[in-house]
Amino acid sequence: MALSALRKRIELPQGSRWLNDDVRPVITEQRTWTFLTYNNFWLLINCNIATYLTGSALIPLGLTWWQAIIAIIIGNIIATAALVLSSLAGAYYHIGFPVFSRAVWGIRGSQFVIWNRIFLAFGKYGFQSWVGGECTYLMFLSWDPKLEQHIPNKIPIETGMTSAQFLAYFVFCIVSLPALWIRVHRIQKFFYFASTVTLAFFLVLLIWALATMGDDGFGDTLSSGTLIPVTGGPNSTVWLMIYGIMSTIGSIAAGILNQNDYARLARRPSDAIWGQTFAFPLYSIFASVIGILVTAATQKRLGEPIWNPPSLFARLLELDDSAKTRAAVFFAGLALAISQLGSNLPGNALSGGLDLASVFPKYINLRRGAYIVALLSPAVNPWRLVNTATIFLTVLSGYGVFLAPMTGIMAGHYVIVARCKINVDDLYTGNSSSIYWFTKGVNWRAPIAWIVGVTPCLPGFIAAVNLSITISDSAIELYYMNYLYGFLSSALMYSVLHWTVPNKSLDAFVKGSTSSGELQRLYSDNWDITVGHAPESFDESISAQNDKGSCTAKVSVLWGTLNRPGWRRPGPMMGIPVLPANSTSAATLAARGNTGVERTARVTRADGERQPSRGDDNPLARRPESNALSLGSASASSPAASENPRHSAESAVVVHHGLVRQSGRVGQEVVAGPGVHAHLEDPHTHPVQALENNPGTTTHSMGLAAEQDPYFMDAFRSVLVGDRGGIDAGLLQVYQGGPDPDDHPIHFLLLQDEFPEHRNNAKSAASDAIETIVGTHGPALVRLYFRHVHSAIPVISKGRFLRQYMNARDTISASLRGAVYALACVFWNRDPPAVNPCPFLQHELVNHAQESLRHELEAPNLSRLQASILLMHMVPPDIDSVETPYTWIMAAQATASAQMIGLHQDPAKWNIAPWEKKLRRKLWWASYLTDCWSSVCHGNPPHICPDSFNTSPPDLDDLRSDEDLPHDLHHMVDPRDVTFHVSNGARFLESINIGRYLRSILDHGCSVKATMQSRSQLLAVREKLKEWLSLVPNCLAVGSYSHNGPLHLSFYATQVLLFRGLMYPATRAARIAPGSNLRQWLSTALSEFELFVDFMGYITEEELTGFWSRPTEPCDVEIAYRLLESFHQSIKRLGNTEDVAARLMLRPAILRIDSFFTQASELIKSGRSEIIQSPVVSL
CATH class of the missing domain: 1.10.4160.10 (Hydantoin permease)
Incomplete structure (x- = not known):
């Protein structure tokens, strides 16, 4: 008992069987x-x-x-x-x-x-x-x-x-x-x-x-x-x-x-x-x-x-x-x-x-x-040891006989065998899931190589230490070369052994991943945390080894390392990141992927109950439930982890990828909401808001043409004009605006979801019908979806969807579940091969999913937009010879939903959680791609105007968000799908690049206002497309089961449209006119499409079934107040009408203006420091 207590006393706060803070990779700050x-x-x-x-x-x-x-x-x-x-x-x-x-x-x-x-x-x-x-x-x-x-x-x-x-x-x-x-x-x-x-x-x-x-x-x-x-x-x-x-x-x-x-x-x-x-x-x-x-x-x-x-x-x-x-x-x-x-x-x-x-x-x-x-x-x-200088040097330098082979083996492994690639996660994994477990935890090749380097020099070493021993001159000469011989011979033997008898796991990692530079940046970013931010009172535990020596924990750089109550045990990182090759494009991708990296943290707990945030430490304390919309069931649109910016003090989370403090229930997030004290006492404090996961509420974007001017709403603050007393909606400011007058404030309308009973019954019926059709095959279909579909069109937040599906699948919108099932059932006979054919048809699921979506889109959100995008990728009926008009309508529907929830506005400066910023960018550009390609398929103008959005393209960090799964979700997907693959992200980014080229072609060459002058601008697009094939990373090359075929098809389709524009007009007269565009570009087009013909020879069936993817003068304030008061009196007079429709239309405006006048006087008298209960949603 005393020994056990002593051991407990000397345990390190962050120690485990294979890892502590000094053994882990060094963070940037250190x-x-x-x-x-x-x-x-x-x-x-x-x-x-x-x-x-x-x-x-x-x-x-x-x-x-x-x-x-x-x-x-x-x-x-x-x-x-x-x-x-x-x-x-x-x-x-x-x-x-x-x-x-x-x-x-x-x-x-x-x-x-x-x-x-x-x-x-x-x-x-x-x-x-x-x-x-x-x-x-x-x-x-x-x-x-x-x-x-x-x-x-x-x-x-x-x-x-x-x-x-x-x-x-x-x-x-x-x-x-x-x-x-x-x-x-x-x-x-x-x-x-x-x-x-x-x-x-x-x-x-x-x-x-x-x-x-x-x-x-x-x-x-x-x-x-x-x-x-x-x-x-x-x-x-x-x-x-x-x-x-x-x-x-x-x-x-x-x-x-x-x-x-x-x-x-x-x-x-x-x-x-x-x-x-x-x-x-x-x-x-x-x-x-x-x-x-x-x-x-x-x-x-x-x-x-x-x-x-x-x-x-x-x-x-x-x-x-x-x-x-x-x-x-x-x-x-x-x-x-x-x-x-x-x-x-x-x-x-x-x-x-x-x-x-x-x-x-x-x-x-x-x-x-x-x-x-x-x-x-x-x-x-x-x-x-200190007698004479010669003895001193003999004792110390002679030991190089044993150290030189060790050094040579290390150099040979890193440079020759591993090709400068290391799976850092697996260095801290004490079981067979690590690629460095080899045979019972020992790489037998290293001892053999070491013996080869040491043994021939041992006689000379012994003779040097004991001068009474006599050996041959050749043995002495070999000993004189001990370091050079030991280093080179052991490095060579080690490399040869790995070449002749390779370790399958290590070999797969080295060959499966590509650029070592990308690996280095990946692990550097993932392990790059601030240890000093850990609270002093954190719990920690170490997973013990069992009798067989297998360790119960597997370190994942994204999900933490320790296993005490309050710490999520990470699971084996079964998949290996597949990274872009070391090329110009790859370097560009890497630069994209490493910009704007957010510090993230998971907030989950192993016990069964939700734990409150530690308000003492949190500058953004949770609001009373009576003054905030509480978080209910989570949406599949948000990631499995709530990601928060770094603060000087943080509660309930420790920003630490290697040692993640957990303080919430497994699968649930405890997100610190913006407190009234925080953002009303100081008008310059910007609380983090939530546009998603507000039960019973939908957020609608409010642009410059909305009900109120954004500067008006900002001047009086949403606490005044957004009072929810008796109103079915509220206002939420996510951005206060900048010094530039065109950088206006951003507000959202929070509308309560109130639907007739028959609509709710219709959605429930569609959901029940979908689950009845699928039966017990749901988990298998989800696995197939993330194996085949998600890698090509990554619009779903994988971690959140799987968590929600595992805990309460019926809380996921029926349209999204139906879309996932419907897309996955196409791959029923693959990975692994099914014994029996799929027991249902895709259109059976699609019909119910579309029926549910029709009702759900009255309250659009990110998950319903995901369903809108996915449902356009269904297999068309055999009777269709051209694209059906319905897909064009669905594209318009997806675009309208995206714009309704504000995805067309760049969220970079908004006061919302980082995960939501990343997902919004990703979904907007997925909608943009859908709009562009549906325009091409139907020959109609795109729905999205080039000047109607400013959302920046996503980067690899955006696409990586919520892609690496915690251990308890690994069983729901294939091993290779538990982690983010950079090749998938790179494919999506290149699809966006091609989509942008395509949109330029549509605007300059295919619009109804296109002219010969505008088509001349296609030459610039051609210059950008010329080098695309040579600059594309190796991980995006066409190969067996690479899923890159659709990307290349989109490139060639864009080239077709480009040359159509360059050769315009392709008339009979142009065929015989020497200086016509047709004659000028036809030969070039034919030579370019020789590559396309060769490309089609490499396309496999799997490739074809892949998926595409403000300062104001006092007099102005007084005038504004008088106008508002006059408007208030007028609208109250109109509100006395007996017409029901007119009263319903005026009632929200009357209540809002009443809210202003009842609170503005108190605010003016008490100043900004007065605490006013805010209706703003709590995170």
């Missing part, structure tokens, strides 16, 4: 490392005592100083290449070394490399701390040159240290602990300070050594060299230089292996790549050369070459203990201690801490892990 940060990072890592000592291991081998420097330079160039390759995954996907290791070794297999790096971190942190203790000891000596006499040694001599040295080591360790508290993304200031001190010290040290060496010059360190043969055996110059090169690389092998830990923090990938490419070799070579020069410059005066800087300054203090020397030694020791701390902190403590956090993410974060590394590091007895 990607703070710039080119300068990486410059300072590598200055600290490489300008330290370890790098300074590099020459001490090469020159004693028999190399001359210049041969040693050449080996150092070449070694650093090779190390830089390995470093950049190793850090690419972190730079582009913002994941660390332990997480990326899961992609290479498997979710469980990665534990081998991670623990390898953890133990190395213990050893290296201990060693660096001991060296830092030597620097601290140097400062103590500057205070008291007879320190050893004043602190008697109580430690045995065989330990290699004295009590005074251990005290210095202990002090350095204690001083280091506060630095471990610094968050890694906030460490730049420490880097700036430490790197400045370090660089200044090394420069001053070099200048001092050169300036004080006297006439004797350099010692024989620069002139001596053992006479060794140039070639012939491992003791020749060539092989010793090769050994020096590999030793140089091996000394930083651990840093190369785990560089993803720091590349992930890059503000841009280029900062990490170029920052490392420039800084790493520069400062490594700089420190190594300074070590050689300073040692040579001080050799003669000190009587021997002293490589270790603390020993160098201790000798100087022995020779001269004057105050000046002691001061110089103190500051030298201080600078060296700061250098060691700056190197040890990021190089070992933080790296080891992150590794521990990835192994125990439920209990250890990076900060805890760093402290564990620091506390356990003395266990490696670092004082025993």
Whole structure:
């Protein structure tokens, strides 16, 4: 019980079996490392005592100083290449070394490399701390040159240290602990300070050594060299230089292996790549050369070459203990201690801490892990590691034998096997649904490749550590090449194994998705959240593994990660995003898709009851139910998640894609509504309004020709003119207007839905008839719809529709249900093949759906518009040889509905929820496409005038909204349909582009007012269409089951219309006239349509059955008031008429004007701060 309580106590608030806040991909706010940060990072890592000592291991081998420097330079160039390759995954996907290791070794297999790096971190942190203790000891000596006499040694001599040295080591360790508290993304200031001190010290040290060496010059360190043969055996110059090169690389092998830990923090990938490419070799070579020069410059005066800087300054203090020397030694020791701390902190403590956090993410974060590394590091007895410089380099650089194959495997996986593509979601999935689960969580190819890279070099490594062992010259030579051999051989073997025995899931992901750049942007956006916005009191839980090791949770970047009550458990992301190819058009699409990205959040709860918003924190507090229209059953027109803009304080939601706070019932949304206090106290505060999901109410757009002028309604505010006391309608302002007088306020009329009983009975009868026909096949038809239809014409909000269908399908309008069923039944015999034929005919469902729609359109909304659009795509009767007029009427009906609910106005600045803005844009352009193509099919002018709308086209973010399903809805669709596919979005966007070209052709060449002059403008359209086929992304190319055939058909149909306009008039006289348009363009048209003929050869049956898709003067106010008062008296007089129809017509206006006069006086007396109960709808 006590152990269980302790475990519960140390659990992290956001920890699970595979994920916590430090292990997850780094968010934008924490990607703070710039080119300068990486410059300072590598200055600290490489300008330290370890790098300074590099020459001490090469020159004693028999190399001359210049041969040693050449080996150092070449070694650093090779190390830089390995470093950049190793850090690419972190730079582009913002994941660390332990997480990326899961992609290479498997979710469980990665534990081998991670623990390898953890133990190395213990050893290296201990060693660096001991060296830092030597620097601290140097400062103590500057205070008291007879320190050893004043602190008697109580430690045995065989330990290699004295009590005074251990005290210095202990002090350095204690001083280091506060630095471990610094968050890694906030460490730049420490880097700036430490790197400045370090660089200044090394420069001053070099200048001092050169300036004080006297006439004797350099010692024989620069002139001596053992006479060794140039070639012939491992003791020749060539092989010793090769050994020096590999030793140089091996000394930083651990840093190369785990560089993803720091590349992930890059503000841009280029900062990490170029920052490392420039800084790493520069400062490594700089420190190594300074070590050689300073040692040579001080050799003669000190009587021997002293490589270790603390020993160098201790000798100087022995020779001269004057105050000046002691001061110089103190500051030298201080600078060296700061250098060691700056190197040890990021190089070992933080790296080891992150590794521990990835192994125990439920209990250890990076900060805890760093402290564990620091506390356990003395266990490696670092004082025993420091004997001579040669032994030091042998111990550390020799370990590259084991690290080089690991690094090579990582580079081979990312560049060759995965083609720079990573499924970030699956890196946090501890079960077989992850593509990185491989075989029982282990990618057996990686251990085999590692063994191939390590085994041949092991004899040489053993012989280097134990000089009593004798091995052959060839084994020594192979060991001398250990890093290069291990890196290349393991990378090659790993790639060959994946090529010969591929993993099906990984292979499908790599080949199924396309541009790695699109993948990087996708996962970067989806995981890009602000962790700091999470409330302190949030609940969290971690899904435990069962005995078989399968994890109950699957991380989805869109739906959250944790599983306690109050957190939605995400489900497996079975589908893989299919992204546009890396082409000009793809780049354009990506730019579209990444603009205007909204922060979104889901608000759902696992318990069974709706929870109220936390009014204490919410600036938009919920209004009393008596003063607002409450939210009832949700409409299928809105997404499965309520998406809200970011606020400084947010209640009931945490804007966090990786860790989503839930506070509502599963399948229901708790949406913070606009409070009276919020928007009446301050006229400039704009509450978020709801145009959809208002039970019993329909919103109608009010344009400039509406009942009241928009500026009039804005001046007196909807609280006055929209009082609902005794009125069946209200007014809702969604936009206050801008400084430009043409940027007018936007209002909607909220009309209560009141229908005769016979209409309600007719809708109910149609709904019952549809469900009777479908019977138990409804869920199967829904699955077929989202498999075949939705990808081509994505007008339905998938998540909301499925949620509503699962919970209460009868709350979905009968017309929309009937349209979904009717379109899906065409695909009855597909995916999977049905045993029996479809038990009903499409027209049976269509008839009832259209009957219901006829009554429903008296109260149009987004879901009924969706039904209007879908019902036009039914299979026509066999007796029809041309398009039936009814489809033309349906197009007009859809256009009228879209305009009635205001889709023709751009909602970008409106005070409505982001999801509604996205859906409105998407549905308007679907209506626009329908209007254009129905115009072509029927030869009639389009219903939508070019100047009648300003709605901007949607982008990929709009189309992605509500497309990724939570786990509990996965069973309702096929696995590939649970996530958004960018190819589907790109197809819809290109359909819009072609539709816009088509509309230009209709306007300039096919309208009744078209002239030869207007048709000349078609040349500009032709120039745009000429390159379409070459610029279209690869994901939109025609192929088997790609659903792209209709898109290309629409392109060629547009080309037909274009050339018809260019060749106008196609008369007999034009055929024989040399300069006619017909003669001019006919040959070009024929050559263009050779491509169309070829295209038709690739069309499959599935392609053919696819779907297409204000300041005012006081006198003016007084005049306006008098006019209004006079109007009030007149309308009251007219209202006394006995004519019933006249009274009904005047009654709303009388009540509205009464509302104004009864409240305006109070408002004028009390000012704007007076609280007035608003009729505005609550979210």
